[in-house]
Amino acid sequence: MAFVSEGDVSFYSTFTYLAQTLLQTHPEVKVQTIPGVCSPLAAAAGLGIPLTIWNQRLAILPALHAVSDLETAIATTDVVVLLKVSSVYEQVWATLKQHGLLQQSYVVERATLPEQVIYADLSDRPHLKLPYFSLLIVQVNRADLG
Numbered sequence: 001m002a003f004v005s006e007g008d009v010s011f012y013s014t015f016t017y018l019a020q021t022l023l024q025t026h027p028e029v030k031v032q033t034i035p036g037v038c039s040p041l042a043a044a045a046g047l048g049i050p051l052t053i054w055n056q057r058l059a060i061l062p063a064l065h066a067v068s069d070l071e072t073a074i075a076t077t078d079v080v081v082l083l084k085v086s087s088v089y090e091q092v093w094a095t096l097k098q099h100g101l102l103q104q105s106y107v108v109e110r111a112t113l114p115e116q117v118i119y120a121d122l123s124d125r126p127h128l129k130l131p132y133f134s135l136l137i138v139q140v141n142r143a144d145l146g
């Protein structure tokens with residue numbers, strides 16, 4: 001039996017719960033994990049940018065429960081990735097505007113798929129209607145490539 005996951009099965013995937021339940025009910029089963037490319041890395045590749053370099057700190061927010069979570073990430077890290085951004089995009093956009101970060105923010109829809117869409121510089125995009133498979137990358141402190 002195989003379980004196929006979007007991206008990587010070890011990165012915020014339902015597979016983790018499924019495997020745990022399976023192993024509890026059928027301890028004789030052997031679970032083998034085949035690694036994939038998780039969406040932040042796939043999105044960075046689509047954008048043609050490194051996700052992080054040098055000593056940059058990275059925060060990944062799997063869901064935004066409060067704007068203060070984003071504020072904290074912006075204040076304490078260099079690169080922020082927001083998963084499941086589609087339902088909170090307008091709030092996120094307003095926060096990024098307050099912090100002057102819209103020009104260094106990117107949205108990638110359906111990374112690696114033929115339908116992939118990229119928005120670089122969100123300044124003029126306060127109302128994007130995004131699909132579930134979208135994420136947002138903020139380069140809070142752009143790295144100096146020398």
Ligand SMILES: C[S@@+](CC[C@H](N)C(=O)[O-])C[C@H]1O[C@@H](n2cnc3c(N)ncnc32)[C@H](O)[C@@H]1O
Pocket residue numbers: 005006007008009011012013037038039040042043082083084085108109110111112113132133134135
């Ligand atoms: C429950 S998480 C699953 C993450 C997945 N296991 C991974 O490795 O990326 C679902 C979220 O991941 C992001 N995501 C997954 N696949 C994506 C893709 N191809 N393009 C953009 N975002 C994606 C979206 O933010 C989506 O709401």
